Amino acid sequence: MLHRRKAAIPYLLLAPGIAWLAVFFIVPMWYLGKMSLSQGLFPLFNFGWAWGNFSDAVSAYQTQFIRSGEYAGIATLIALVLSYPLAYWIAFRGGRWKNLFLLLVIAPFFVTYLIRTLAWETILSDNGVVVRTLQHVGILGSNGRLLATSAAVIAGITYNFLPFMVLPLYVSLEQIDARLIEAAEDLYASKAQAFARVTLPLSLPGVFAGVLLTFIPAAGDFINAQLLGTPRQYMIGNVIQSQFLAVRDYPTAASLSFILMAAILVLVLLFARVLGTERLTVGA
Amino acid sequence: MSDRLTREDLLRRAVAGSALLTVPGLLAACGGSSKSAATTSTSGAAQQLPKTITFSNWPLYIDVNEKTKTHPSLVAFQKHYGVHVKYLEDINDNDSFFGKIEGPLSQGQSIGRDLIVLTDSSGLPGRMIELGWLEKLDKAAIPNIKNLQPVQQHPTWDPNREYSLPWQSGMTGIGYDPKLVGGDVKSLGDLLSNPKLKGKVTMLTEMADSIGATMLANGDDPSKVTDATFNKAIDRLQKAVSSGQIRQFTGNDYAPLLAKGDIYACLAWSGDMVQLQADHPGLKWVVPSDGGMIWTDNMLIPKGGNVFAASTVMNWFYRPEIAAQVEDYVNYICPVVGADKVLEKTDPSVAKNPLIFPTKAMLAKVHQFDSKALNNADYKKKFQRLIGG
Amino acid sequence: MRFVRHHLLTAYAALALIYLFLPISVVVAFSFNNPAGRFNYTWAGFTWKNWTNPFGYPGLSGALKVSIEIAFASSIVATVLGTLIALALVRYRFRGSATTNLLIFVPMTTPEVVMGASLLTLFVNWKVPQGFGTILIAHILFNISYVVVTVRARLVGFDRHLEEAAMDLGANEWVTFTRVTLPLIMPGILAAGLLAFALSIDDFVITYFNAGSTITFPLFVWGAARVATPPQINVIGTAIFVIAISGMLANILFQNLRARKGAVTV
Numbered sequence: 001m002l003h004r005r006k007a008a009i010p011y012l013l014l015a016p017g018i019a020w021l022a023v024f025f026i027v028p029m030w031y032l033g034k035m036s037l038s039q040g041l042f043p044l045f046n047f048g049w050a051w052g053n054f055s056d057a058v059s060a061y062q063t064q065f066i067r068s069g070e071y072a073g074i075a076t077l078i079a080l081v082l083s084y085p086l087a088y089w090i091a092f093r094g095g096r097w098k099n100l101f102l103l104l105v106i107a108p109f110f111v112t113y114l115i116r117t118l119a120w121e122t123i124l125s126d127n128g129v130v131v132r133t134l135q136h137v138g139i140l141g142s143n144g145r146l147l148a149t150s151a152a153v154i155a156g157i158t159y160n161f162l163p164f165m166v167l168p169l170y171v172s173l174e175q176i177d178a179r180l181i182e183a184a185e186d187l188y189a190s191k192a193q194a195f196a197r198v199t200l201p202l203s204l205p206g207v208f209a210g211v212l213l214t215f216i217p218a219a220g221d222f223i224n225a226q227l228l229g230t231p232r233q234y235m236i237g238n239v240i241q242s243q244f245l246a247v248r249d250y251p252t253a254a255s256l257s258f259i260l261m262a263a264i265l266v267l268v269l270l271f272a273r274v275l276g277t278e279r280l281t282v283g284a
Numbered sequence: 285m286s287d288r289l290t291r292e293d294l295l296r297r298a299v300a301g302s303a304l305l306t307v308p309g310l311l312a313a314c315g316g317s318s319k320s321a322a323t324t325s326t327s328g329a330a331q332q333l334p335k336t337i338t339f340s341n342w343p344l345y346i347d348v349n350e351k352t353k354t355h356p357s358l359v360a361f362q363k364h365y366g367v368h369v370k371y372l373e374d375i376n377d378n379d380s381f382f383g384k385i386e387g388p389l390s391q392g393q394s395i396g397r398d399l400i401v402l403t404d405s406s407g408l409p410g411r412m413i414e415l416g417w418l419e420k421l422d423k424a425a426i427p428n429i430k431n432l433q434p435v436q437q438h439p440t441w442d443p444n445r446e447y448s449l450p451w452q453s454g455m456t457g458i459g460y461d462p463k464l465v466g467g468d469v470k471s472l473g474d475l476l477s478n479p480k481l482k483g484k485v486t487m488l489t490e491m492a493d494s495i496g497a498t499m500l501a502n503g504d505d506p507s508k509v510t511d512a513t514f515n516k517a518i519d520r521l522q523k524a525v526s527s528g529q530i531r532q533f534t535g536n537d538y539a540p541l542l543a544k545g546d547i548y549a550c551l552a553w554s555g556d557m558v559q560l561q562a563d564h565p566g567l568k569w570v571v572p573s574d575g576g577m578i579w580t581d582n583m584l585i586p587k588g589g590n591v592f593a594a595s596t597v598m599n600w601f602y603r604p605e606i607a608a609q610v611e612d613y614v615n616y617i618c619p620v621v622g623a624d625k626v627l628e629k630t631d632p633s634v635a636k637n638p639l640i641f642p643t644k645a646m647l648a649k650v651h652q653f654d655s656k657a658l659n660n661a662d663y664k665k666k667f668q669r670l671i672g673g
Numbered sequence: 674m675r676f677v678r679h680h681l682l683t684a685y686a687a688l689a690l691i692y693l694f695l696p697i698s699v700v701v702a703f704s705f706n707n708p709a710g711r712f713n714y715t716w717a718g719f720t721w722k723n724w725t726n727p728f729g730y731p732g733l734s735g736a737l738k739v740s741i742e743i744a745f746a747s748s749i750v751a752t753v754l755g756t757l758i759a760l761a762l763v764r765y766r767f768r769g770s771a772t773t774n775l776l777i778f779v780p781m782t783t784p785e786v787v788m789g790a791s792l793l794t795l796f797v798n799w800k801v802p803q804g805f806g807t808i809l810i811a812h813i814l815f816n817i818s819y820v821v822v823t824v825r826a827r828l829v830g831f832d833r834h835l836e837e838a839a840m841d842l843g844a845n846e847w848v849t850f851t852r853v854t855l856p857l858i859m860p861g862i863l864a865a866g867l868l869a870f871a872l873s874i875d876d877f878v879i880t881y882f883n884a885g886s887t888i889t890f891p892l893f894v895w896g897a898a899r900v901a902t903p904p905q906i907n908v909i910g911t912a913i914f915v916i917a918i919s920g921m922l923a924n925i926l927f928q929n930l931r932a933r934k935g936a937v938t939v
Binding site for chain 1: 682683685686689690692693694695696697699700703714754755757758760761764765767773775776777778779780781782783784785786787788790791792794795798810811813814817819821822823824825826827829830831857860861863864865867868870871872874875877890891894895898902906907910911913914917918921922924925928929
């Protein structure tokens with residue numbers, strides 16, 4: 001009796017959340033799936049097992065797929081490098097003020113994306129202090145600019161996903177018992193060794209989570225490329241956006257979406273394999 | 285050929301505008317008086333207005349009294365007819381809004397609105413007529429339709445104005461900073477090939493505007509698009525994109541770039557320039573020498589909307605004094621004859637501003653885009669390819 | 674040397690926070706701008722009037738109220754649902770765990786425009802009127818995945834021995850959970866809730882499709898931007914996070930006071 005009751009517990013815990021996802025995500029995905037295998041012109045689409053949609057989509061927009069992966073990957077890496085020390089500081093030195101700093105990390109989101117980006121456009125303006133300094137120092141050519149370049153797009157993506165990296169890292173780091181690090185040092189480890197052998201491995205679940213929460217949505221992003229980039233920076237998110245809204249070619253938009261989703265999942269699986277999933281997703 | 289609004293002009297306008305906002309004065313002037321809701325019948329047949337009329341429009345596209353935070357023209361309407369107008373500013377992009385309403389409309393469901401406003405150059409009003417998703421206007425309830433500007437009376441996609449009535453128009457031309465350009469810009473060709481402007485030029489994501497203007501620069505007619513003329517325009521633009529001449533394709537986010545000097549010249553909408561010139565009087569706007577484009581935001585009645593109510597609202601906004609009131613704030617192009625006469629007395633600088641009341645010469649040089657071509661999927665795909673999607 | 678190294682980290686953290694707030698400082702600065710036209714793009718002069726009349730634009734305050742309500746409601750519900758899922762995935766081995774994992778990841782990979790539009794298709798087919806309720810449903814939907822991933826990172830590193838110890842000392846499962854486990858994973862749950870709140874308050878595309886005629890703060894701003902960018906938007910944005918941070922500060926100071934006054938409690 002007890003055994004059966006115990007076996008039911010995970011399912012009971014899952015039930016409400018999974019039910020929500022099942023109804024409000026899986027069903028819409030079903031509609032999307034049917035659309036991806038349809039053909040026709042708006043508004044008459046006929047379902048017809050049109051597998052060709054997928055191959056057409058991949059061949060037509062290869063560049064944008066690859067570019068999205070690149071941009072998202074670079075942005076995630078930069079975000080990781082920027083966020084880890086910040087999360088570390090909050091976790092180990094934040095003290096009573098930890099929650100305040102967490103709030104500070106997400107506070108920029110209260111100002112809408114558009115206004116934040118307009119502010120960046122002001123800061124990175126061709127005639128602004130930043131660009132002129134970089135031109136003076138020689139990093140940018142005399143006619144160089146920051147806006148409407150891939151640097152701007154990647155910077156925009158990085159900035160807007162920073163909290164998604166900081167918070168999971170913090171969550172994992174904060175849990176580490178400082179005494180473990182002390183113990184390592186007592187055993188003659190240098191600070192660097194203590195970090196590499198104790199802290200870093202223990203924070204890996206946070207690193208994994210942060211990378212996922214940054215890379216996955218970044219790969220499908222469109223708005224940063226639209227506002228901060230030229231047509232040569234446009235990502236697959238832009239393609240899907242325009243195929244859906246402007247061209248109203250729903251089958252293409254749907255098949256592009258599924259290809260993107262599948263590609264991201266494959267990358268995630270590979271990444272998890274490299275890091276060792278068991279350690280990252282199942283408790284001790 | 286552009287007029288420049290000085291700060292004083294704008295201040296004077298604001299003061300004059302508030303004088304116009306005394307509603308009783310207006311109503312007395314046009315002989316109206318408060319009637320009770322149930323018996324309002326402008327058509328002869330005793331039709332009733334519903335208690336609430338829902339009107340969806342673009343943001344900041346109607347007059348605003350910033351002190352009372354109301355829309356005086358709507359307040360006056362509500363007082364006159366005794367009904368409530370639920371005014372929503374939820375249309376910010378033609379395609380997105382359409383993407384939102386096509387689901388319910390395609391299933392025969394009402395979208396809960398009596399009146400919506402969409403742009404002709406998006407091809408969507410024409411499309412909706414073809415799909416049967418719009419109700420016909422109750423012309424009997426719109427006697428003021430006689431005030432519609434002659435040039436607006438027979439658009440190709442609604443030749444007898446059975447489904448639509450213009451709300452505001454706008455012209456697409458070249459906006460530029462003469463100081464940064466080092467002179468005047470006269471034609472689109474300048475934008476596309478002047479090496480001094482490399483990387484300092486933007487074009488619009490609206491196909492009708494960018495392709496239309498380029499076709500004109502090629503000497504072709506945008507109101508009669510053929511594969512050849514379309515491809516020629518695409519090729520010309522592609523060259524400018526590949527060389528880096530064109531920096532970006534934008535919606536109206538060219539405005540901050542122009543204001544800050546990140547771009548020197550761009551395809552720009554007339555109404556935006558009015559606002560930019562308020563803070564940057566040096567900026568200029570011209571109709572390109574080869575011709576510019578004109579677009580119109582149209583009031584439409586979606587299927588399921590209350591035809592009589594919507595028509596009554598349309599009729600209200602075609603009263604010259606009401607149109608003048610709206611125009612004083614919105615500053616795009618007014619489709620109502622007589623509004624400029626009203627504004628000549630109350631706010632002359634608006635009445636004389638050719639960006640708001642264009643001269644015949646300007647109107648002769650602006651064109652509309654071929655409405656059939658607007659919905660051609662191939663063309664749209666080619667254009668999206670060009671701009672990066 | 675130790676001094677430098679010790680403070681290097683602090684200096685770095687300070688720089689990171691400055692970077693995070695660089696555009697925000699521009700936003701705050703421009704909330705005092707006094708443009709003659711309707712755009713707030715270049716500096717025109719200082720004024721207090723935007724702050725004395727922050728709700729000068731009709732519709733702005735209503736949109737803000739809706740956004741805050743939805744952000745609170747959706748982050749709370751999503752945090753609860755997501756935490757339960759995370760607990761199940763980390764603590765138990767059961768059939769379907771791989772599928773569940775997939776189901777958590779896939780929503781995050783879905784481009785917003787298709788997620789928003791297909792959800793709308795669902796509502797239209799089931800004749801669900803769109804408005805506040807459907808926005809709420811959509812926000813809870815996309816927040817769940819983010820909560821699961823965040824809380825899971827915390828649970829994975831959790832030391833089960835503490836729970837065992839509590840049970841050895843006579844506590845049953847429920848007491849152990851509420852008195853030992855929950856407090857220890859609370860930072861993870863709080864972080865997840867904050868993330869969900871931020872996601873919700875800034876969402877545009879998915880909200881746009883499923884909002885019916887309800888307007889949220891991002892929808893208002895994006896919509897208005899075609900013709901104007903009133904400084905009041907900057908004022909509101911600044912005000913929200915000043916209020917949030919003050920609230921948090923007050924809470925911390927209050928806790929400190931209580932800790933100092935009160936006796937040691939177990």
